[in-house]
Amino acid sequence: xxxxxxxxxxxxxxxxxxxxxxxxxxxxxxxxxxxxxxxxxxxxxxxxxxxxxxxxxxxxxxxxxxxxxxxxxxxxxxxxxxxxxxxxxxxxxxxxxxxxxxxxxxxxxxxxxxxxxxxxxxxxxxxxxxxxxxxxxxxxxxxxxxxxxxxxxxxxxxxxxxxxxxxxxxxxxxxxxxxxxxxxxxxxxxxxxxxxxxxxxxxxxxxxxxxxxxxxxxxxxxxxxxxxxxxxxxxxxxxxxxxxxxxxxxxxxxxxxxxxxxxxxxxxxxxxxxxxxxxxxxxxxxxxxxxxxxxxxxxxxxxxxxxxxxxxxxxxxxxxxxxxxxxxxxxxxxxxxxxxxxxxxxxxxxxxxxxxxxxxxxxxxxxxxxxxxxxxxxxxxxxxxxxxxxxxxxxxxxxxxxxxxxxxxxxxxxxxxxxxxxxxxxxxxxxxxxxxxxxxxxxxxxxxxxxxxxxxxxxxxxxxxxxxxxxxxxxxxxxxxxxxxxxxxxxxx
Amino acid sequence: xxxxxxxxxxxxxxxxxxxxxxxxxxxxxxxxxxxxxxxxxxxxxxxxxxxxxxxxxxxxxxxxxxxxxxxxxxxxxxxxxxxxxxxxxxxxxxxxxxxxxxxxxxxxxxxxxxxxxxxxxxxxxxxxxxxxxxxxxxxxxxxxxxxxxxxxxxxxxxxxxxxxxxxxxxxxxxxxxxxxxxxxxxxxxxxxxxxxxxxxxxxxxxxxxxxxxxxxxxxxxxxxxxxxxxxxxxxxxxxxxxxxxxxxxxxxxxxxxxxxxxxxxxxxxxxxxxxxxxxxxxxxxxxxxxxxxxxxxxxxxxxxxxxxxxxxxxxxxxxxxxxxxxxxxxxxxxxxxxxxxxxxxxxxxxxxxxxxxxxxxxxxxxxxxxxxxxxxxxxxxxxxxxxxxxxxxxxxxxxxxxxxxxxxxxxxxxxxxxxxxxxxxxxxxxxxxxxxxxxxxxxxxxxxxxxxxxxxxxxxxxxxxxxxxxxxxx
Numbered sequence: 012x013x014x015x016x017x018x019x020x021x022x023x024x025x026x027x028x029x030x031x032x033x034x035x036x037x038x039x040x041x042x043x044x045x046x047x048x049x050x051x052x053x054x055x056x057x058x059x060x061x062x063x064x065x066x067x068x069x070x071x072x073x074x075x076x077x078x079x080x081x082x083x084x085x086x087x088x089x090x091x092x093x094x095x096x097x098x099x100x101x102x103x104x105x106x107x108x109x110x111x112x113x114x115x116x117x118x119x120x121x122x123x124x125x126x127x128x129x130x131x132x133x134x135x136x137x138x139x140x141x142x143x144x145x146x147x148x149x150x151x152x153x154x155x156x157x158x159x160x161x162x163x164x165x166x167x168x169x170x171x172x173x174x175x176x177x178x179x180x181x182x183x184x185x186x187x188x189x190x191x192x193x194x195x196x197x198x199x200x201x202x203x204x205x206x207x208x209x210x211x212x213x214x215x216x217x218x219x220x221x222x223x224x225x226x227x228x229x230x231x232x233x234x235x236x237x238x239x240x241x242x243x244x245x246x247x248x249x250x251x252x253x254x255x256x257x258x259x260x261x262x263x264x265x266x267x268x269x270x271x272x273x274x275x276x277x278x279x280x281x282x283x284x285x286x287x288x289x290x291x292x293x294x295x296x297x298x299x300x301x302x303x304x305x306x307x308x309x310x311x312x313x314x315x316x317x318x319x320x321x322x323x324x325x326x327x328x329x330x331x332x333x334x335x336x337x338x339x340x341x342x343x344x345x346x347x348x349x350x351x352x353x354x355x356x357x358x359x360x361x362x363x364x365x366x367x368x369x370x371x372x373x374x375x376x377x378x379x380x381x382x383x384x385x386x387x388x389x390x391x392x393x394x395x396x397x398x399x400x401x402x403x404x405x406x407x408x409x410x411x412x413x414x415x416x417x418x419x420x421x422x423x424x425x426x427x428x429x430x431x432x433x434x435x436x437x438x439x440x441x442x443x444x445x446x447x448x449x450x451x452x453x454x455x456x457x458x459x460x461x462x463x464x465x466x467x468x469x470x471x472x473x474x475x476x477x478x479x480x481x482x483x484x485x486x487x488x489x490x491x492x493x494x495x496x497x498x499x500x501x502x503x504x
Numbered sequence: 505x506x507x508x509x510x511x512x513x514x515x516x517x518x519x520x521x522x523x524x525x526x527x528x529x530x531x532x533x534x535x536x537x538x539x540x541x542x543x544x545x546x547x548x549x550x551x552x553x554x555x556x557x558x559x560x561x562x563x564x565x566x567x568x569x570x571x572x573x574x575x576x577x578x579x580x581x582x583x584x585x586x587x588x589x590x591x592x593x594x595x596x597x598x599x600x601x602x603x604x605x606x607x608x609x610x611x612x613x614x615x616x617x618x619x620x621x622x623x624x625x626x627x628x629x630x631x632x633x634x635x636x637x638x639x640x641x642x643x644x645x646x647x648x649x650x651x652x653x654x655x656x657x658x659x660x661x662x663x664x665x666x667x668x669x670x671x672x673x674x675x676x677x678x679x680x681x682x683x684x685x686x687x688x689x690x691x692x693x694x695x696x697x698x699x700x701x702x703x704x705x706x707x708x709x710x711x712x713x714x715x716x717x718x719x720x721x722x723x724x725x726x727x728x729x730x731x732x733x734x735x736x737x738x739x740x741x742x743x744x745x746x747x748x749x750x751x752x753x754x755x756x757x758x759x760x761x762x763x764x765x766x767x768x769x770x771x772x773x774x775x776x777x778x779x780x781x782x783x784x785x786x787x788x789x790x791x792x793x794x795x796x797x798x799x800x801x802x803x804x805x806x807x808x809x810x811x812x813x814x815x816x817x818x819x820x821x822x823x824x825x826x827x828x829x830x831x832x833x834x835x836x837x838x839x840x841x842x843x844x845x846x847x848x849x850x851x852x853x854x855x856x857x858x859x860x861x862x863x864x865x866x867x868x869x870x871x872x873x874x875x876x877x878x879x880x881x882x883x884x885x886x887x888x889x890x891x892x893x894x895x896x897x898x899x900x901x902x903x904x905x906x907x908x909x910x911x912x913x914x915x916x917x918x919x920x921x922x923x924x925x926x927x928x929x930x931x932x933x934x935x936x937x938x939x940x941x942x943x944x945x946x947x948x949x950x951x952x953x954x955x956x957x958x959x960x961x962x963x964x965x966x967x968x969x970x971x972x973x974x975x976x977x978x
Contacts, residue, residue: 075966077891117865142894146885153884156924163931171928179920182884183913190894190909194901 016060017084018072020094021133023053024101028126034119043109046122050102053129057098061091065488065496071139079198082146083139087203088497089274089342092490093136093266096346099476100258100353101129103469107357108250110465111364121161125254127154132259135266141189141199141275144267148185148231151263152178158251159244170246177230177240185227191220192275201270203500205277214284217276221286224271232264232327233320235297242304242316249360252312256319257353265326265345272330273338273501282333290331295425297324302432309370311359314436315352318395321429322348328422329410335502337413339494340406346490347394347402350477354391357470358384365462366453371440376449381461385444387474392437394477397430402480405491508563510554511576513547514586514624522617530610534601537613541597544620545590552583552971560975562630575691577630579975581828584968585627585754591957592746592835593620599843599950600739602943603850604653612652616743618645626751631690632680632763635755636673643669643719646748650736661735668718668728672752675715679708683763692762701767709764713776716759719752722776722813723783726806730790733802738846741798745805746839750831753812760816761824768819777817781911783810788918792925796855797848800922801841804881807915808834814896814911818903825972826895832968833888833961837880840954844874847951850943860926862934867943871930873951878923880958883916888961 027049034042060070063086070086086094108125112118131154134147152175160171192199195210195217210217230237244255255261268290272281281287301321308314325348329341361384362368368377378385394401407426414422460467484491521540525533555561555578565574578586593616600612622645626638647669651662684690687698699705718725733741760768787806794800808830815827847870852859864871880889893912900909934940961968 077894077965078969149885149890153879157931160928160931163933168928168932172924175920175924179917183917186894186897187909187913190897191901194898 013063013068013070014072016056016063016070017086017137020053020056020060020086021084021130021137023049023056024126024133025130028123028130031119031126032123036116036119039118042119042122046105046109046126047102049126050098050105053098053133054102057091057094060086061095064088064091073139077142079193080140080142082143083200084134084137084143085139085201086137087201088493088500089269090136092342092346092493092497093262094133096262096349097129097132097136097258100253100349100473103472104250104253104258104353106465107253107360107469108248110463111248111250111360113465117161120157121248124154124157125250128158128254128259130154132263135263139201141192141201144270145182145185145189148263148267149182151259152182155251155255155260158254159247161248161251162246164246167246170243173243174240177237181227181230181237183227184223184230188220188223188227191216191223195220199275201274202277203274204503205273205275205280207276207280211280211283217280218284218286221271221276221281221284224275225268225286225290228264228267228271229293230264231260232268232323233261233297234264234293234324234327235300235320238297238301238320241320242313245310245312245316249356249363252316253353253356253360256316256356257349261319261323262345262349265323268327269330269342269345278333278338278501287331287333291328291419291422294324294327294331295422297321298328298425298429299432302429302436306432306436308436309372311362311369311371311374311440312356314371314440315355315359318355318433318436319348319352321433322352322395325406325410328425329406329413332413332417332419332422334413334417335498336416337410338498338501339491340409340411340413342497343409343491343494344406346494347406347477347480350473350480351391351394351401351403354387354470354473354477355395357466357473358388358391361462361466361470364466371443374440374443375447376444377453378445380449380453383461383467383471387470388444389441390474390477392441394481396433396437400478400481402477402484402490405481405484508561510547510551511561511563511578511628514544514551514590515621515628517544517547518617518621518624522614522621525614525617533610533613537597537617540617541594544624545594548583548586548590548624551578552587554578555580555583555974556971574634575630576628578628580972581757581975582627583974584828584832584971585750586624588750588832588835589620589623589627589747592839592954593743595950595954596739596742596746596839596843599742599846599947600737602947603739603846604737612649612739615645615649615652619649619743619748623747623751627754630692632683632692632695632759633690635758636677636680639676639719639752639755640673642748642751643673646744649740649743650732652740653737657735658737661732664728664735665732668721668725672715672718675711675718676755677715679710679712679715682708682711692758695763696765699763699766705764705767709759709767709772712759713756716752716756717779720749720756720809721806722779723786723806723810724779726783726787726809729806730799730802733805734796734798738798738842738849741802742839742842742846745802745842746835749805749809750835753809753831757815757824757827760819768816770817773817773819776813777908780810780813780816781908783807783813784911784915785810785918788915788922791922792918795857797845797857797859797926798842798855800857800926801838801845804841804919804922805838807919808838808881811892811896811912811915814900814908817905817908818896818899820899820903821976822895822902823899824976825969826892826899828972829888829895829961829965829968830892833880833892833958836954836961837877837887837889837958840873840877840951840958841881843947843951843954844870844877847943847947850947851941852938853941857926858929860930861932862930862938863940864927864930865934866940867948869948869952871927873955874930875927876955876959877951878919878927880955880962882919882923883912884920886959886962888958888965890962891965
């Protein structure tokens with residue numbers, strides 16, 4: 012068993028983050044170098060760990076903490092799904108953020124907290140028990156708050172307030188749930204198949220604990236009615252939105268919900284408790300509500316934000332339907348949604364940065380001026396709608412089959428409606444951008460590319476990754492292949 | 505050296521330092537006080553080491569054992585308090601050096617050493633009368649400290665403190681007299697064995713608890729706290745909130761754990777718990793509605809003291825651990841907050857909450873300290889406050905009294921509201937025309953060091969927790 016690798020993965024963003032805080036504002040080159048070195052280091056470490064886990068090796072760092080709860084960082088197949096996603100997207104987002112924030116104030120603070128965010132996400136992904144999970148979950152809240160209010164405008168501060176109000180209330184519910192479970196079960200280590208066999212008979216307490224835990228996690232996962240913070244937090248700079256929506260925050264919630272269902276309670280136990288179905292209904296409502304609200308938004312980023320509300324609920328729907336096929340669909344969407352949504356946010360950032368375009372109606376003919384950006388956007392949007400071969404199709408396919416297999420045909424109807432709604436708010440954007448002519452000629456390009464390479468390359472890269480995840484879904488190490496590995500282990504009776 | 509001999513040094517050394525510091529001239533005060541602090545802290549560490557390796561130590565002063573002589577006792581709880589005082593106190597005084605004027609400096613340091621001596625003696629005392637004497641010493645030295653600046657606000661604050669703390673001590677003394685009259689014992693252990701439920705025990709317990717709650721202070725006896733805390737010089741306020749208020753709470757804890765255990769029944773526990781809960785909610789709400797920075801932090805103390813009384817309805821070993829952990833982490837976190845407030849006052853001269861606007865960029869360490877200290881007050885991980893809250897939360901569920909857990913969680917939410925109210929303004933751009941005086945680096949680092957202690961208490965809690973378990977019988 013390897014004991015240092017999980018710690019190293021955590022430290023590879025924690026330490027650079029702390030160093031970055033100490034750098035002076037004008038030390039641009041050392042800061043960028045440090046950022047990129049750290050991101051590459053993490054990628055390499057993650058790859059090494061993924062290889063090991065695939066071959067059945069075990070990785071665990073354990074530190075004595077409280078009498079009945081150690082601090083445990085552990086890599087299993089499910090953590091690696093999340094870690095790999097975060098490591099890859101951290102790398103591209105870092106490049107993007109360096110380009111995006113060039114010349115703006117407080118960059119040391121920004122990148123410092125950015126790294127802490129990623130470190131917290133790593134901790135969440137590798138947490139081996141509920142207390143460790145809670146610790147990093149709270150650290151994530153604390154380190155994203157300065158990013159949300161980064162611009163320091165009254166609007167940003169208001170958004171920060173809303174963000175804190177929601178997330179801290181959620182954390183309080185979560186803490187209550189964690190404490191309740193610990194007093195019931197002594198200690199709750201994440202275990203494939205569930206860790207609560209000893210107390211399986213205490214239905215009332217377990218149901219209360221489940222409700223508290225899921226209620227707390229639902230805030231970050233932005234399930235209706237706990238989603239209110241997400242559209243408001245849009246005032247943050249584009250790389251932060253990308254981070255909030257695709258990698259760190261909403262995924263931490265969705266990841267946590269999955270952990271609770273599969274590795275704390277165990278899917279058979281929650282099925283017996285009868286709590287899965289209500290959760291699936293809440294998630295289905297969220298899917299439709301998010302799409303409907305997205306349809307009403309004229310602001311591009313807000314439309315994307317409500318689309319996130321809807322799309323993250325796909326993950327929750329998938330994992331809360333009893334059956335392995337839908338679980339695969341839900342889990343794989345954790346990655347797919349991340350890749351596609353980060354592409355869309357990068358594009359929105361590029362448009363705002365280069366042409367100061369924020370509203371959908373202002374996009375007329377933008378395809379000719381920024382073809383690569385809009386091509387990437389098109390890939391992301393088609394993926395969200397669920398058109399093959401983009402990754403989103405794979406998700407919807409598995410979710411649909413899974414719903415039928417689990418005899419929940421109403422869900423297929425929800426998926427179909429959601430797809431129509433997705434098309435309803437994404438296709439007009441594509442139409443406006445590609446087929447309408449601009450009101451007035453666009454400002455000429457200042458450089459060779461349509462935007463700076465630091466903004467363009469990450470955008471194109473994530474678009475290609477969204478395509479690749481769909482095209483090569485059958486490969487053993489694709490997100491889908493990996494998800495099947497996880498699901499097999501969870502459903503082993 | 506005989507291991508029990510270590511027990512005298514944490515009391516003798518600050519006393520000697522205080523006397524010597526009064527005698528030397530202006531220049532020598534800092535040197536003497538510095539040496540005395542280092543020596544006292546070293547002695548506390550040595551005593552802690554002895555207790556950690558050998559277990560509980562006892563020492564009869566004057567050669568007689570109980571019931572006649574005075575017994576001192578060092579168990580895990582006592583040495584943990586010694587360490588807390590020995591770390592938090594000197595860090596506050598480092599800040600005080602540049603915060604106060606020259607003359608105050610000359611008086612602050614000896615007075616603080618007196619307080620330190622009294623606190624250490626209090627922590628090590630194991631008999632009811634000796635506890636009274638040390639409490640009284642602590643009170644009087646504190647009054648002098650509050651008024652150290654000799655300005656109107658300080659004198660008012662000192663007088664107000666005296667007016668509430670003295671009756672507190674007297675009520676306690678009445679209880680001691682009653683106990684001695686009936687059970688002819690002063691030693692806490694002996695009293696604990698002899699006491700039987702009945703009118704005498706009830707009256708004595710009521711008098712002593714009331715007195716100590718007045719000094720600590722527990723809601724609704726807290727009315728003197730906010731004006732006193734705002735009137736005193738900031739470093740003194742930090743000492744009062746972090747350490748002095750813990751002295752009387754410590755006595756309360758000892759009394760109910762070792763003497764009045766037979767009469768700590770459901771109703772008594774619930775009553776104290778209800779008052780604590782009211783303190784948490786009322787104190788937090790008032791903190792939330794203050795417009796002055798220092799008053800926000802002061803009312804937060806009312807709330808945090810409230811948490812400590814949630815121990816009584818649960819009355820388990822675990823709950824005691826949680827309460828003591830809160831005492832320790834609150835000492836570090838609150839001291840850090842007050843000292844940071846002092847820095848802000850020194851730098852911009854503004855005491856209003858809005859005055860922090862844009863300061864995060866100019867005083868990064870101060871605001872980092874404020875943020876980390878605030879996190880501990882909220883009870884968010886990683887911080888000592890979280891560990892304390894977690895333990896108490898678990899105990900509340902264990903003992904089937906989940907409603908106290910609810911109070912804890914609600915208090916945390918309210919705390920986050922007032923903490924972030926301070927922090928978020930600091931992120932705004934600096935308003936034009938504001939002059940920020942640079943303050944000495946030591947003043948910026950002192951609150952940070954205190955806040956980091958609160959953080960470390962949350963990262964490696966096993967050491968203090970194991971220490972605390974030394975000598976816990978039940």
